[in-house]
Amino acid sequence: xxxxxxxxxxxxxxxxxxxxxxxxxxxxxxxxxxxxxxxxxxxxxxxxxxxxxxxxxxxxxxxxxxxxxxxxxxxxxxxxxxxxxxxxxxxxxxxxxxxxxxxxxxxxxxxxxxxxxxxxxxxxxxxxxxxxxxxxxxxxxxxxxxxxxxxxxxxxxxxxxxxxxxxxxxxxxxxxxxxxxxxxxxxxxxxxxxxxxxxxxxxxxxxxxxxxxxxxxxxxxxxxxxxxxxxxxxxxxxxxxxxxxxxxxxxxxxxxxxxxxxxxxxxxxxxxxxxxxxxxxxxxxxxxxxxxxxxxxxxxxxxxxxxxxxx
Amino acid sequence: xxxxxxxxxxxxxxxxxxxxxxxxxxxxxxxxxxxxxxxxxxxxxxxxxxxxxxxxxxxxxxxxxxxxxxxxxxxxxxxxxxxxxxxxxxxxxxxxxxxxxxxxxxxxxxxxxxxxxxxxxxxxxxxxxxxxxxxxxxxxxxxxxxxxxxxxxxxxxxxxxxxxxxxxxxxxxxxxxxxxxxxxxxxxxxxxxxxxxxxxxxxxxxxxxxxxxxxxxxxxxxxxxxxxxxxxxxxxxxxxxxxxxxxxxxxxxxxxxxxxxxxxxxxxxxxxxxxxxxxxxxxxxxxxxxxxxxxxxxxxxxxxxxxxxxx
Numbered sequence: 232x233x234x235x236x237x238x239x240x241x242x243x244x245x246x247x248x249x250x251x252x253x254x255x256x257x258x259x260x261x262x263x264x265x266x267x268x269x270x271x272x273x274x275x276x277x278x279x280x281x282x283x284x285x286x287x288x289x290x291x292x293x294x295x296x297x298x299x300x301x302x303x304x305x306x307x308x309x310x311x312x313x314x315x316x317x318x319x320x321x322x323x324x325x326x327x328x329x330x331x332x333x334x335x336x337x338x339x340x341x342x343x344x345x346x347x348x349x350x351x352x353x354x355x356x357x358x359x360x361x362x363x364x365x366x367x368x369x370x371x372x373x374x375x376x377x378x379x380x381x382x383x384x385x386x387x388x389x390x391x392x393x394x395x396x397x398x399x400x401x402x403x404x405x406x407x408x409x410x411x412x413x414x415x416x417x418x419x420x421x422x423x424x425x426x427x428x429x430x431x432x433x434x435x436x437x438x439x440x441x442x443x444x445x446x447x448x449x450x451x452x453x454x455x456x457x458x459x460x461x462x463x464x465x466x467x468x469x470x471x472x473x474x475x476x477x478x479x480x481x482x483x484x485x486x487x488x489x490x491x492x493x494x495x496x497x498x499x500x501x502x503x504x505x506x507x508x509x510x511x512x513x514x515x516x517x518x519x520x521x522x523x524x525x526x527x528x529x530x531x532x533x534x535x536x537x538x539x540x541x542x
Numbered sequence: 543x544x545x546x547x548x549x550x551x552x553x554x555x556x557x558x559x560x561x562x563x564x565x566x567x568x569x570x571x572x573x574x575x576x577x578x579x580x581x582x583x584x585x586x587x588x589x590x591x592x593x594x595x596x597x598x599x600x601x602x603x604x605x606x607x608x609x610x611x612x613x614x615x616x617x618x619x620x621x622x623x624x625x626x627x628x629x630x631x632x633x634x635x636x637x638x639x640x641x642x643x644x645x646x647x648x649x650x651x652x653x654x655x656x657x658x659x660x661x662x663x664x665x666x667x668x669x670x671x672x673x674x675x676x677x678x679x680x681x682x683x684x685x686x687x688x689x690x691x692x693x694x695x696x697x698x699x700x701x702x703x704x705x706x707x708x709x710x711x712x713x714x715x716x717x718x719x720x721x722x723x724x725x726x727x728x729x730x731x732x733x734x735x736x737x738x739x740x741x742x743x744x745x746x747x748x749x750x751x752x753x754x755x756x757x758x759x760x761x762x763x764x765x766x767x768x769x770x771x772x773x774x775x776x777x778x779x780x781x782x783x784x785x786x787x788x789x790x791x792x793x794x795x796x797x798x799x800x801x802x803x804x805x806x807x808x809x810x811x812x813x814x815x816x817x818x819x820x821x822x823x824x825x826x827x828x829x830x831x832x833x834x835x836x837x838x839x840x841x842x843x844x845x846x847x848x849x850x851x852x853x
Binding site: 276278279280283326327330333334335336353354355356358359360361362363364365366367368369370371372373374380381382384385386388389391392393395396397399400401402404405406408409 | 591644645646669670671674675680682683695697699702704712713715716719
């Protein structure tokens with residue numbers, strides 16, 4: 232059981248894509264990490280800021296901020312307009328990882344090869360660091376965003392709050408906890424878990440990027456479907472890889488789901504049907520981007536990339 | 543060590559006050575609790591909503607929402623304009639209590655005579671319920687507030703985020719954790735703890751109420767000083783009562799601070815000097831309200847009431 236999955240996209244691209252996704256992702260990561268580093272100076276009381284920074288600056292692909300920036304640009308906004316929201320998305324994501332790793336939850340000692348927050352700072356400070364990052368995300372959006380109308384920013388605040396709360400991440404996590412150790416979870420429940428644990432914050436990342444650029448209701452619906460579809464596809468493919476890939480290929484322990492008797496898409500639908508559904512979701516995701524032509528290249532490439540792991 | 547103190551104001555008023563604070567507080571509590579009840583319906587997954595409601599609707603004086611509503615009215619706004627923010631303040635306060643009671647923090651089994659959240663729902667769900675309430679507070683302000691300009695609401699979001707994060711509650715709590723078991727904490731550190739653990743959210747309650755009504759920079763400074771002064775005075779008087787009152791008068795165990803070898807205002811300053819400082823802070827708080835005349839009656843009465851415990 233993980234609160235939110237790390238979405239690993241740093242793998243070789245298929246050569247038929249003209250757009251160089253790897254360069255795009257690497258540049259985005261560098262830009263986002265510089266902004267995150269500036270976002271949180273260490274002041275008194277140092278320990279809490281150090282604890283927050285320890286996890287916020289611990290690496291990862293920064294996919295949520297990158298999706299936010301890319302969508303804002305696609306919809307005619309600038310990266311500058313979206314950067315504070317992009318950072319806030321990563322703060323919220325980091326909060327969910329810190330709290331998820333706690334002994335009361337997953338009890339994980341390591342994440343990305345480093346000790347988890349509570350192993351370094353203690354459970355009490357780790358809980359507070361998560362709370363601090365969640366609260367700061369909202370403050371930061373308001374304080375740092377320039378040249379975006381106030382009503383658009385309020386929409387961002389609302390969507391971010393919803394994506395994290397019981398209608399999003401937290402709700403998905405509670406259902407996941409209830410399903411722990413059950414191997415007969417119905418597909419509707421499995422969809423609920425992943426739509427809330429993973430897809431909701433991806434959706435907020437994409438939709439908030441659009442909102443900042445002034446996306447209308449129709450655009451917002453398209454962006455929302457794009458993000459939910461890639462989120463669910465990613466999760467299905469993650470389940471498939473847990474069975475088909477070696478631990479070496481995966482960069483983490485393979486076969487964990489089977490060993491944990493966890494209900495997965497392949498265990499419910501079989502391997503072939505799971506692959507078919509993932510492909511279907513990614514095709515549907517890309518179809519939503521048709522109206523945006525070449526401007527949609529980054530978002531299309533991200534969908535293709537997720538699919539390229541499905542073999 | 544508590545994350546935020548419960549501020550108990552439901553005690554008999556001194557008769558020289560014309561304004562009936564008890565009636566005012568009771569009416570406010572009733573109104574706020576009805577709004578809180580409506581704010582959070584139970585839907586799937588029920589467990590998380592039940593856990594959030596269990597603590598959100600567990601009683602208390604609702605002082606933060608009442609201060610927010612009263613300040614908004616004093617500054618020329620309506621209660622309706624401020625009610626979503628008032629509810630959000632209580633959601634945030636409730637989050638801090640749930641997380642504070644966790645075994646990793648205070649490890650309290652009871653609060654207000656009922657089992658604490660994690661004793662009923664488990665540590666994992668309690669952590670998530672706190673996260674859910676914090677996230678929902680921001681969503682709720684945006685979704686439910688009517689007839690307030692967007693830029694004022696953004697100011698509310700920013701102030702609420704700051705009051706909870708490392709620059710507020712969370713920061714105060716971390717310093718308090720560091721001072722645990724120390725009986726020689728300097729007064730500056732004690733002030734820092736209480737200004738952040740207690741006064742910051744009280745300040746946000748008052749200032750956000752003003753902001754919603756369109757308070758200017760000068761009003762905001764006055765409201766801010768009023769709130770910080772009553773917050774610190776309350777804390778000093780709480781420390782005094784821990785020494786001078788019996789457990790029966792106090793409604794909770796007296797002498798806890800002494801037993802815990804905790805640094806308090808009386809232990810640093812002596813009893814008489816502590817009383818003098820509390821009175822000074824309350825006088826300064828009331829002086830900030832001078833420009834608002836009779837409209838300031840509720841806020842003045844709350845300051846007087848806090849002082850009436852100082853005997």
